[in-house]
Amino acid sequence: xxxxxxxxxxxxxxxxxxxxxxxxxxxxxxxxxxxxxxxxxxxxxxxxxxxxxxxxxxxxxxxxxxxxxxxxxxxxxxxxxxxxxxxxxxxxxxxxxxxxxxxxxxxxxxxxxxxxxxxxxxxxxxxxxxxxxxxxxxxxxxxxxxxxxxxxxxxxxxxxxxxxxxxxxxxxxxxxxxxxxxxxxxxxxxxxxxxxxxxxxxxxxxxxxxxxxxxxxxxxxxxxxxxxxxxxxxxxxxxxxxxxxxxxxxxxxxxxxxxxxxxxxxxxx
Numbered sequence: 001x002x003x004x005x006x007x008x009x010x011x012x013x014x015x016x017x018x019x020x021x022x023x024x025x026x027x028x029x030x031x032x033x034x035x036x037x038x039x040x041x042x043x044x045x046x047x048x049x050x051x052x053x054x055x056x057x058x059x060x061x062x063x064x065x066x067x068x069x070x071x072x073x074x075x076x077x078x079x080x081x082x083x084x085x086x087x088x089x090x091x092x093x094x095x096x097x098x099x100x101x102x103x104x105x106x107x108x109x110x111x112x113x114x115x116x117x118x119x120x121x122x123x124x125x126x127x128x129x130x131x132x133x134x135x136x137x138x139x140x141x142x143x144x145x146x147x148x149x150x151x152x153x154x155x156x157x158x159x160x161x162x163x164x165x166x167x168x169x170x171x172x173x174x175x176x177x178x179x180x181x182x183x184x185x186x187x188x189x190x191x192x193x194x195x196x197x198x199x200x201x202x203x204x205x206x207x208x209x210x211x212x213x214x215x216x217x218x219x220x221x222x223x224x225x226x227x228x229x230x231x232x233x234x235x236x237x238x239x240x241x242x243x244x245x246x247x248x249x250x251x252x253x254x255x256x257x258x259x260x261x262x263x264x265x266x267x268x269x
Contacts, residue, residue, distance in 0.1 A: 035210025152235030
């Protein structure tokens with residue numbers, strides 16, 4: 001493991017699945033703030049603050065930001081034989097009649113990406129949740145649904161094989177894997193930007209020297225050619241940066257998705 005080599009000591013990965021990663025966050029929030037517990041988070045944690053009525057932790061209060069590690073965009077996709085050729089076409093179609101879309105589940109990043117489009121474009125599209133990205137992709141390919149939102153690792157192989165057609169990428173910039181596919185923002189929804197991001201935080205109270213050391217080491221690791229190559233193979237972009245900038249980003253993401261959940265009247269869990 002790169003981080004273990006950089007720190008000169010063993011790094012143990014403790015997977016704690018459950019409750020949409022909220023169980024792991026609850027445990028990490030109560031850990032001793034000595035720099036030896038790092039919590040890996042994603043955009044789902046920013047979304048959870050609005051979707052769950054009674055979280056046992058607060059992402060801002062109980063954690064100190066460490067670093068934003070990487071991002072993975074989603075693609076807005078349709079079956080190959082579908083009439084819409086762009087997001088603008090989808091918006092026009094949705095304003096004329098009801099259409100549906102698939103996601104990997106209620107409250108998933110794909111679900112929220114669609115709800116963000118729905119809010120910004122002022123359209124009404126019906127959510128059809130599936131149990132994971134692969135089943136939602138199969139549903140789109142088979143024609144069960146008219147529109148799909150899938151992460152790059154799920155969507156790109158199907159797009160390249162011709163089993164689905166990409167209308168746009170959800171990130172603010174085009175994706176190197178499919179450089180000819182425009183962004184949603186380029187396609188008639190200015191300011192649209194939705195990605196799966198992955199970062200790291202520490203329990204509140206962690207000493208500054210520990211934060212600085214870990215931030216410096218992870219930034220260096222993210223610049224290694226083999227790490228960048230591995231991330232690219234997953235459709236991910238390396239990010240990095242300061243702890244402070246990541247903290248500001250987390251707060252902006254929480255506010256962004258609070259608005260999406262509120263305007264979409266999404267059911268809290």
